[in-house]
Amino acid sequence: MSTALDRLRSLAREKAVVATSAATIGWDQETYLPDDGHEWRADQIAWLSERAHELGTSSAWGDALAAAEADGTAPALTAAMRRDYDRATKLPGELVAREAQASSLGKQAWADARKRSDFATFAPHLETLLAIAREKADRWGYEAEAYDALLDTYERGATAAGIASLFDALKPQLREVAAAAVARSDSRNATLPGGIYPIEAQQKFNAVVAESLGFDFKAGRIDTTAHPFCTTLGPRDIRLTTRYDESDFTSSLFGVMHEAGHGLYEQGLPAKEVGLPSGEAASLGIHESQSRLWENHVGRSRPFWEKWLPVAAQHFPQLAGTSLDDFLAAIHRAAFSYIRVEADEATYDLHILLRFGLERRLVSGELSVKDVPAAWNESFRDLFGMTPPDDAHGCLQDIHWSMGGLGYFPTYTLGNLNAAQLFAAANADATISSAIAKAEYAPLLTWLRDKVHAKGAVLTPAEIISQATGKAPSPEAHLEHLRLRYLA
Amino acid sequence: MSTALDRLRSLAREKAVVATSAATIGWDQETYLPDDGHEWRADQIAWLSERAHELGTSSAWGDALAAAEADGTAPALTAAMRRDYDRATKLPGELVAREAQASSLGKQAWADARKRSDFATFAPHLETLLAIAREKADRWGYEAEAYDALLDTYERGATAAGIASLFDALKPQLREVAAAAVARSDSRNATLPGGIYPIEAQQKFNAVVAESLGFDFKAGRIDTTAHPFCTTLGPRDIRLTTRYDESDFTSSLFGVMHEAGHGLYEQGLPAKEVGLPSGEAASLGIHESQSRLWENHVGRSRPFWEKWLPVAAQHFPQLAGTSLDDFLAAIHRAAFSYIRVEADEATYDLHILLRFGLERRLVSGELSVKDVPAAWNESFRDLFGMTPPDDAHGCLQDIHWSMGGLGYFPTYTLGNLNAAQLFAAANADATISSAIAKAEYAPLLTWLRDKVHAKGAVLTPAEIISQATGKAPSPEAHLEHLRLRYLA
Numbered sequence: 002m003s004t005a006l007d008r009l010r011s012l013a014r015e016k017a018v019v020a021t022s023a024a025t026i027g028w029d030q031e032t033y034l035p036d037d038g039h040e041w042r043a044d045q046i047a048w049l050s051e052r053a054h055e056l057g058t059s060s061a062w063g064d065a066l067a068a069a070e071a072d073g074t075a076p077a078l079t080a081a082m083r084r085d086y087d088r089a090t091k092l093p094g095e096l097v098a099r100e101a102q103a104s105s106l107g108k109q110a111w112a113d114a115r116k117r118s119d120f121a122t123f124a125p126h127l128e129t130l131l132a133i134a135r136e137k138a139d140r141w142g143y144e145a146e147a148y149d150a151l152l153d154t155y156e157r158g159a160t161a162a163g164i165a166s167l168f169d170a171l172k173p174q175l176r177e178v179a180a181a182a183v184a185r186s187d188s189r190n191a192t193l194p195g196g197i198y199p200i201e202a203q204q205k206f207n208a209v210v211a212e213s214l215g216f217d218f219k220a221g222r223i224d225t226t227a228h229p230f231c232t233t234l235g236p237r238d239i240r241l242t243t244r245y246d247e248s249d250f251t252s253s254l255f256g257v258m259h260e261a262g263h264g265l266y267e268q269g270l271p272a273k274e275v276g277l278p279s280g281e282a283a284s285l286g287i288h289e290s291q292s293r294l295w296e297n298h299v300g301r302s303r304p305f306w307e308k309w310l311p312v313a314a315q316h317f318p319q320l321a322g323t324s325l326d327d328f329l330a331a332i333h334r335a336a337f338s339y340i341r342v343e344a345d346e347a348t349y350d351l352h353i354l355l356r357f358g359l360e361r362r363l364v365s366g367e368l369s370v371k372d373v374p375a376a377w378n379e380s381f382r383d384l385f386g387m388t389p390p391d392d393a394h395g396c397l398q399d400i401h402w403s404m405g406g407l408g409y410f411p412t413y414t415l416g417n418l419n420a421a422q423l424f425a426a427a428n429a430d431a432t433i434s435s436a437i438a439k440a441e442y443a444p445l446l447t448w449l450r451d452k453v454h455a456k457g458a459v460l461t462p463a464e465i466i467s468q469a470t471g472k473a474p475s476p477e478a479h480l481e482h483l484r485l486r487y488l489a
Numbered sequence: 490m491s492t493a494l495d496r497l498r499s500l501a502r503e504k505a506v507v508a509t510s511a512a513t514i515g516w517d518q519e520t521y522l523p524d525d526g527h528e529w530r531a532d533q534i535a536w537l538s539e540r541a542h543e544l545g546t547s548s549a550w551g552d553a554l555a556a557a558e559a560d561g562t563a564p565a566l567t568a569a570m571r572r573d574y575d576r577a578t579k580l581p582g583e584l585v586a587r588e589a590q591a592s593s594l595g596k597q598a599w600a601d602a603r604k605r606s607d608f609a610t611f612a613p614h615l616e617t618l619l620a621i622a623r624e625k626a627d628r629w630g631y632e633a634e635a636y637d638a639l640l641d642t643y644e645r646g647a648t649a650a651g652i653a654s655l656f657d658a659l660k661p662q663l664r665e666v667a668a669a670a671v672a673r674s675d676s677r678n679a680t681l682p683g684g685i686y687p688i689e690a691q692q693k694f695n696a697v698v699a700e701s702l703g704f705d706f707k708a709g710r711i712d713t714t715a716h717p718f719c720t721t722l723g724p725r726d727i728r729l730t731t732r733y734d735e736s737d738f739t740s741s742l743f744g745v746m747h748e749a750g751h752g753l754y755e756q757g758l759p760a761k762e763v764g765l766p767s768g769e770a771a772s773l774g775i776h777e778s779q780s781r782l783w784e785n786h787v788g789r790s791r792p793f794w795e796k797w798l799p800v801a802a803q804h805f806p807q808l809a810g811t812s813l814d815d816f817l818a819a820i821h822r823a824a825f826s827y828i829r830v831e832a833d834e835a836t837y838d839l840h841i842l843l844r845f846g847l848e849r850r851l852v853s854g855e856l857s858v859k860d861v862p863a864a865w866n867e868s869f870r871d872l873f874g875m876t877p878p879d880d881a882h883g884c885l886q887d888i889h890w891s892m893g894g895l896g897y898f899p900t901y902t903l904g905n906l907n908a909a910q911l912f913a914a915a916n917a918d919a920t921i922s923s924a925i926a927k928a929e930y931a932p933l934l935t936w937l938r939d940k941v942h943a944k945g946a947v948l949t950p951a952e953i954i955s956q957a958t959g960k961a962p963s964p965e966a967h968l969e970h971l972r973l974r975y976l977a
Contacts, residue, residue: 022533037708041723220525235529
């Protein structure tokens with residue numbers, strides 16, 4: 002192996018050591034940090050984040066990269082690293098610091114504004130964050146529109162025009178599926194049996210299920226947080242979190258299956274390539290495909306519950322008399338709702354279409370900040386046929402914009418599309434599909450490890466999907482899945 | 490305030506941010522880290538420890554210190570910092586790295602040797618660690634003997650000769666107290682009521698007790714580990730750990746009271762001085778005085794249990810019929826045992842006298858490594874009148890030497906002496922003693938905050954004790970306390 006590449010590997014490993022130290026401290030902040038510890042903790046995370054950024058933009062890194070490019074041993078890897086390095090070094094430290102501050106203030110202002118449903122106090126922060134986002138896009142450069150440069154942060158190779166044409170085509174079909182699913186669901190009115198589902202029993206059941214999917218508890222844990230997430234503290238230390246509702250065990254279970262999907266991806270990345278694009282997740286849209294696949298295609302499927310409903314009934318005695326059909330009807334319940342994070346599979350993507358439309362116009366300047374609430378509500382009426390009662394249930398509900406995360410939202414729907422396309426392709430293999438029919442997922446995981454996890458981030462997300470499934474990314478599998486589950 | 494001092498404060502704060510990041514990651518390693526995460530975790534801790542060392546030995550630090558010395562605004566503070574800086578910069582990076590490696594290998598070899606009670610496989614590691622300790626002492630410099638320089642790391646201003654004359658004077662009196670306490674204890678044969686003391690009930694009771702002592706749970710937590718400890722993750726984030734024995738609730742309780750003593754000290758250090766000697770604990774002997782004071786002088790006292798035994802009986806119904814006298818007899822049980830960490834208050838210091846004698850002779854070269862087991866057993870017979878059955882119950886029982894911690898052991902007994910002297914001095918105040926008689930400890934804590942915690946590490950440990958108690962450090966109060974509790 003080339004000496005330059007060795008040097009690059011060693012620098013990348015060091016950066017990963019620092020970045021995962023920040024992640025460890027961040028995980029503790031969300032799980033166990035005492036109330037008064039937050040101020041100091043913020044300083045620790047800021048210091049570590051600055052050091053990671055410094056390492057990744059250092060001249061030592063640039064020199065090693067140039068030397069590795071020159072000797073040409075690993076052109077695809079160095080091309081991916083060149084792209085990341087150039088993007089990182091195009092932002093001056095002053096801008097990075099300004100963004101961190103604006104994002105920190107923005108989050109505070111947003112949390113406060115949401116509580117009081119008062120968009121006006123958040124608006125100036127959104128103005129500032131938008132200006133910074135445009136400035137970043139200008140420095141990074143783009144061909145068609147500034148939004149492309151932002152989107153590229155989360156989904157390499159995607160463009161606003163491409164997403165727009167995809168979403169325009171999806172919109173009428175998604176509306177049709179959603180409306181029919183909601184109507185059917187309303188007529189059935191299926192619910193889970195009542196009574197308490199004790200947290201301790203949920204924890205035991207969730208762990209058994211996560212382990213059965215292949216999540217390795219020697220290299221991971223599940224803890225409790227207000228907002229579920231998955232974070233990587235080291236190549237063999239992947240932490241999931243969930244929250245518990247004692248009246249509905251499926252809330253924490255599907256949360257765990259979703260986060261375990263992220264965690265299986267992280268556990269499946271090539272550990273030796275840690276810190277390099279070859280050892281990193283490809284994109285948010287690919288990451289989300291893994292979580293949605295395990296949560297929805299596996300976790301909400303009939304074969305899964307054929308096996309697991311009797312086991313669940315051992316943990317939760319009130320399920321003993323519930324038929325599989327009734328149980329499935331309850332977990333396939335669909336409803337139009339104001340809040341994205343509470344939305345079901347059948348209506349979820351409509352929430353994303355709305356956000357993408359607005360944020361693209363915000364970045365281009367076509368929509369001004371002050372007009373966001375009205376534009377949100379108008380778009381919501383168009384898609385859902387109802388008007389949010391206030392901005393807390395409308396344009397103030399999500400944290401993303403308050404952190405400067407413009408260009409992030411489309412990756413949720415890309416994740417849904419990718420999940421369906423990957424799951425359909427895997428099922429074309431008879432060994433995999435017959436195992437899945439028995440709720441056995443080792444062959445599926447092996448396929449995902451091989452086709453997705455092992456690839457890292459050297460290929461683009463679209464290339465990964467195309468190579469894995471033999472087809473360019475397309476919404477067909479997702480629509481077919483929704484029709485089959487919600488309308489058949 | 491002087492600009493140089495500001496600069497020094499800012500550098501010290503940054504070093505504390507880095508050092509507490511390492512502590513946070515270390516805490517997670519002991520509490521929640523999955524099995525496979527250890528290798529990566531070691532790299533994270535090593536990286537952070539190196540950065541903290543770099544900061545504390547940087548020329549920027551040295552320049553700011555020299556400037557602050559020159560402007561003379563805070564001579565006591567800069568003198569303490571000069572001492573630390575000179576000690577740190579006297580060790581070349583190569584030696585620090587070599588010690589870290591030898592210590593890491595030493596710990597592994599020790600754990601393995603202890604399991605098999607096989608001193609021979611540990612001996613070469615102890616040779617290496619001893620050579621490194623001597624090399625450090627030579628670089629630091631000393632007047633009388635190399636051990637002084639090592640001891641000074643843990644207990645500033647203490648000398649081997651001083652400790653030896655103190656321990657020589659203590660020895661006959663400690664042996665007399667221990668023998669009488671054990672004889673009385675054997676004749677009474679008092680034990681706690683049997684049955685299960687459920688862990689959850691222990692956790693609740695421990696938390697109530699810790700809070701009643703003044704431990705602030707907004708700035709701290711209690712978790713579970715194999716070996717109890719207290720660690721500081723930030724000025725307002727102090728973590729205690731304990732372990733549980735379901736047949737004896739006092740094991741975790743006294744563990745929590747001990748660690749809470751350390752924690753109260755850390756919570757009482759001046760937060761604004763974080764990273765500076767003025768915001769740091771004075772020494773191990775002072776730190777241990779706080780843990781022993783709360784564990785032994787408070788936690789094993791009659792007034793404490795007059796109040797808390799009825800509360801304990803609410804958590805553990807089997808205590809309902811136990812009289813206060815019987816309960817006190819059970820928790821004042823004394824016995825000669827082979828293992829230091831299981832020793833009671835009446836026999837504990839004998840274990841320390843033995844270790845100090847051996848390690849002083851090891852460092853001077855008077856005792857060679859191969860002769861340690863025989864020397865240990867001979868000394869044990871002299872002090873305890875019995876012979877350890879094997880080296881696992883003898884010279885291999887403690888982790889300290891395997892980490893290069895030579896000069897550490899005497900601080901445990903210094904802690905006991907300091908605890909007794911401080912507690913007696915506080916009790917001379919009528920307000921404090923009448924509160925203590927009612928098991929109310931707020932006045933005691935206020936006194937400790939003022940006389941010890943607020944002082945940081947600018948004064949020497951001996952100066953802190955002298956100023957707090959009006960007397961030079963002396964063993965009298967400790968011996969009187971033991972006689973009163975175990976012989977009266």
